[in-house]
Amino acid sequence: MPATVVLLAGCGGDSPSEADGVGTEFARQAVEVCLAALADKQGWEPFPVADFNPTDPDPSQFAEVSGWLAAEVAPTFEAWLADLEAFSTPLSGQEAWDIVLAPSGTCRVQRSSSSGRERGRHGRLCAATRDLNATQDESVATTEAAGVAECAEAHV
Numbered sequence: 001m002p003a004t005v006v007l008l009a010g011c012g013g014d015s016p017s018e019a020d021g022v023g024t025e026f027a028r029q030a031v032e033v034c035l036a037a038l039a040d041k042q043g044w045e046p047f048p049v050a051d052f053n054p055t056d057p058d059p060s061q062f063a064e065v066s067g068w069l070a071a072e073v074a075p076t077f078e079a080w081l082a083d084l085e086a087f088s089t090p091l092s093g094q095e096a097w098d099i100v101l102a103p104s105g106t107c108r109v110q111r112s113s114s115s116g117r118e119r120g121r122h123g124r125l126c127a128a129t130r131d132l133n134a135t136q137d138e139s140v141a142t143t144e145a146a147g148v149a150e151c152a153e154a155h156v
Contacts, residue, residue, distance in 0.1 A: 021147030022090035022097050030084060030100075034151035037080035041154065044072040080154060096146035099138065 021027060048068045049061045057065070081101070090097050136155065143152040 022093040027147040037154040040076040
């Protein structure tokens, strides 16, 4: 999967208010990173196994799914998380910002669960799938509170 890397060193700008979450300029730059990740996702090759069930996977499909995750998904999510983590501390909304970063890190679990030995792979893949699904609602709420609602779309 192609990854667009947008590194933003420091984020300055106007003083945030409570309604701004992390602040207007910080949010604007963070959303740019999230939209780049979303654009990368839209360029992924199609998922290779039409009948794959991540909560009850067929072990014979692991190699194909694992290859796709490593080639398509991992680079986008790793670049997205790295780019978001590269930001300086927001002037406000730090707690919300920390939670915004957490679902992106879950994707590291998904990648590691899909690229290893067969033994234990089934359980890790199922757990990663559950974790990703469980964090989506929180991701939407938190990104909205932080003023970067578009970032939840990159995680879907």
